[in-house]
Ligand SMILES: [Zn+2]
C-alpha cells in the first residue's frame with residue numbers, strides 16, 4: 518500500500534494570494550524552502566495492485582495528479598464538503614475517461630447532499646458512451662462503517678470540525694484525519710494502534726475554532742502513540758524547517774508529493 522500526499526496546505530494554500538509584489542503571502546513560511554509550497558489537502562492511497570483511492574477533489578487536483586505522476590484513480594472518498602476538498606470535482610471526468618467507468622464516491626449522507634446541491638450534474642445517471650462531465654456514483658457511509666474499497670478494508674469515523682463533521686479513515690496500519698478539531702471516544706478507538714497517522718494541524722500555537730493546533734495534536738499523539746505522525750492541512754504559520762527542528766521524535770511535517778510506503782492492508 519502506498520500513500521501519496523497530493524496536497525498538505527490549508528484552505529488558502531501556501532503561499533496565499535497576495536504579497537507586496539503579488540508573488541504570494543507566505544506568512545511565517547520561508548519562501549526559499551520548496552516544501553513550504555502547499556496545495557490544498559488531499560491524498561491518494563494505492564492498493565498494491567495499481568488501483569487508487571482519491572481522498573477529496575481539491576481545487577488543485579489536476580496539477581497535483583500531474584506533479585505526483587498519478588496515472589489513474591478508481592474510487593473517491595470525500596471527507597466533507599468544504600470548498601478546498603471538493604471544488605476540483607470537474608477534473609474527475611478525465612479520471613472517468615482513463616478507466617472508462619463511473620467512479621464510486623464514498624461520503625457521509627450529509628456531505629453527499631451538500632456536494633449534490635452544488636455539483637448535481639456529477640451525480641446524474643450516466644448513459645455513456647464518453648465522459649463530458651464527472652460521473653460519480655454516491656456511496657453513502659456513516660461513522661463506524663467498514664467498506665471494502667478496491668480491496669482495502671476502510672474504516673470510517675466521525676471527526677469534529679466546528680459546525681460540520683468530517684470523515685476520518687483507517688486502512689490497516691494507516692490513518693488519515695484532516696480537518697479535525699476534536700475526536701470522540703469511538704474515533705480514538707478506531708485509531709488505536711495506528712502505525713502511520715497523517716493528521717491536520719493548521720496552526721503552531723493559536724487556538725482555532727475548527728482545526729487542531731500543534732499542542733492539541735501533541736496531546737492526541739500522547740494518547741495514540743503512532744510510530745510515525747505526519748502533519749498536513751498546514752497554514753502559512755507552519756514553517757517546514759522550524760517544524761522539522763522543533764517537533765518531538767516520531768512527528769514530522771508533511772509536504773506535497775510525500776510518498777509513504779506501508780504493508781498492504
Ligand atoms: Zn480543509
Ligand SMILES: [Zn+2]
Nearest residue numbers: 597599678696
Ligand atoms: Zn474543512
